[in-house]
Amino acid sequence: MADLSSRSQQDSVSERNINSAMVDSPNYDLIIRNGRLLDLSHLGNSESSPDEQNCDTRPELTDIAIGDRRILALGPNLPGHAQQIIDAQGHLVGPPFVESHIHLDSVLTAGEPRWNQSGTLFEGIEIWGDRKRALTTADVKARALAALKLQASHGVLHVRSHVDVSEPQLIALQALLELREEVRPWLNLQLVAFPQDGLYGAPRNAELLEEALKLGADVVGGIPHYEFTREDGVRSVHYLFDLATQYDRPLDFHCDEIDDPQSRFLEVVAACALRRDMGDRTTASHTTAFASYDNSYATKLMGLLRRAQLNFVANPLINITLQGRGDSYPKRRGITRVKELWRAGLNVSLGHDCIQDPWYGLGNGNPLDVAHMAIHCCQMTGQREIAACYAMVTKNGAQTLGIDPADYGVAVGKPANLVVLAGQTLRDLISHRGIVTTVVSQGQYLAQTSLPTTQWQP
Numbered sequence: 001m002a003d004l005s006s007r008s009q010q011d012s013v014s015e016r017n018i019n020s021a022m023v024d025s026p027n028y029d030l031i032i033r034n035g036r037l038l039d040l041s042h043l044g045n046s047e048s049s050p051d052e053q054n055c056d057t058r059p060e061l062t063d064i065a066i067g068d069r070r071i072l073a074l075g076p077n078l079p080g081h082a083q084q085i086i087d088a089q090g091h092l093v094g095p096p097f098v099e100s101h102i103h104l105d106s107v108l109t110a111g112e113p114r115w116n117q118s119g120t121l122f123e124g125i126e127i128w129g130d131r132k133r134a135l136t137t138a139d140v141k142a143r144a145l146a147a148l149k150l151q152a153s154h155g156v157l158h159v160r161s162h163v164d165v166s167e168p169q170l171i172a173l174q175a176l177l178e179l180r181e182e183v184r185p186w187l188n189l190q191l192v193a194f195p196q197d198g199l200y201g202a203p204r205n206a207e208l209l210e211e212a213l214k215l216g217a218d219v220v221g222g223i224p225h226y227e228f229t230r231e232d233g234v235r236s237v238h239y240l241f242d243l244a245t246q247y248d249r250p251l252d253f254h255c256d257e258i259d260d261p262q263s264r265f266l267e268v269v270a271a272c273a274l275r276r277d278m279g280d281r282t283t284a285s286h287t288t289a290f291a292s293y294d295n296s297y298a299t300k301l302m303g304l305l306r307r308a309q310l311n312f313v314a315n316p317l318i319n320i321t322l323q324g325r326g327d328s329y330p331k332r333r334g335i336t337r338v339k340e341l342w343r344a345g346l347n348v349s350l351g352h353d354c355i356q357d358p359w360y361g362l363g364n365g366n367p368l369d370v371a372h373m374a375i376h377c378c379q380m381t382g383q384r385e386i387a388a389c390y391a392m393v394t395k396n397g398a399q400t401l402g403i404d405p406a407d408y409g410v411a412v413g414k415p416a417n418l419v420v421l422a423g424q425t426l427r428d429l430i431s432h433r434g435i436v437t438t439v440v441s442q443g444q445y446l447a448q449t450s451l452p453t454t455q456w457q458p
C-alpha cells in the first residue's frame, strides 16, 4: 500500500510538472513556422486606402499552431511542441482557394468523341450532348476525383460544381452526390442542379431539375439565355426563384454567356433577387453579354445590381477563348465588367469553369492561372487590383458559396484549413503562379509539393 501511495504521489507530481510544462510550452498537433500571413480583411477592397495591404505588401513572419482541427495560436516565435512541424521558409500562408464555378461532370473529356474545332460554346454543348450518352457512375466519379485532387494540390478546398441535370438518368448527379460525401473529410463540394439543355429545352427537364433537388443538390441552376425564346428565358428565371424558395436553396445562373448585346437576363435575375430579398443567395455566372451592352444601358443596370447585391462569377480562362468567335476585328474579349463590378463594391469571384472538356481543352485546376488571366483580360494591373484578383479566388469565392465567415480565413478559433504558397508577396505569387507547397485540411496535413530547382552549368 505504501508503495502504491508513493507511486500515486509521484504520478501526481509528474502530472503537475507536465501540465506546468504545457502552460509554458503547449503541445499541438501541428505547427507551421516562419510563414507570412496574408491578412484578407482589407485585401482587394476597392475603397481601401493606398496604405492598406496590396500586392506588394510583405507580411511579417509568424507561426501558426493547430490542434483539434482548429487554429489555436498565431504569432511570431510561438512556444510549443507538435507532432508535426512544417517550416514555411518565409513563404506566404493563406486560406484555401475557393473554386466558385466548375463543371466536374465534363472534366477530362476533351476530344471525346471529337474535338471542338470552332471553339464556340455552342459546338461544345453539341459535343457534350454526344459524350454524355456514354456516362457511367464510375466514369464520372473517376474523372471528377482526379480533377478535385488536381485542384486540391493547388490549394483549393472549397468547390462549387455545376452538374448537368438535363440527362434522363441523372447519372452525373448521382455520381457526384456520392463523391461529395466521399471527399467531405478533406474538401467541401457544393453541387448546382444545372439544366445545360435549357429548362424548357426538352419536356422532362424541369421535372429532372426538381428531382435533382430532392436527391440533394445544394444549389438551383439555370441558363435563361439558352432557352428557345426570350419569354422562355424570363419564365425560367421566375420558376427557378420559386423553386429555390420552396426548397430553401441558393441560386447560381449561367447568365447571358453570349456575345449578343440583346441578351438581358441579368436584369431579370437581379430584379427577382431584389424583390425576394435573395441577393446574397443569388449568383450570376459568366454574364459575358454585359461586356457588349452599350454604356447607357450598362450604367442603368449597374444601379439595379448595386441594389440587388448579387454575387458574380467571371470565368476568364474560358470566356477569353469562347467569346468573340463571331467577330472579325475589333474582336471582343467577352468577359464581364469585372473591374466596374468590383469598383461598385459587388462581390465578384473567379472560376476555372472547365478542365480539359468540350469547351476548353486545357487547364489543370490552378486558381492562380485564373487570377493571372483575369488580371490581363480585365486590365486589373494596379496594386490593389492585383490583390483584388487574389481575393476573387479566395474570400470572395467563400462569400459566393455562402461559407460562414467564422469558418473561413486564417485566425485563432477558425477551422485549420490553410495553404503555404511559394512567394513573399502577392505580386511574386501571381507572377510565378507560385507553387502551393503545403495544404492543410481540417487540421490534417493533406498534400505537399516540392519546389522545383534549376541547375545551371558553370
Ligand code: FE2
Residues within 6 Å of the ligand: 101, 103, 162, 254, 285, 353
Ligand atoms: Fe459554366
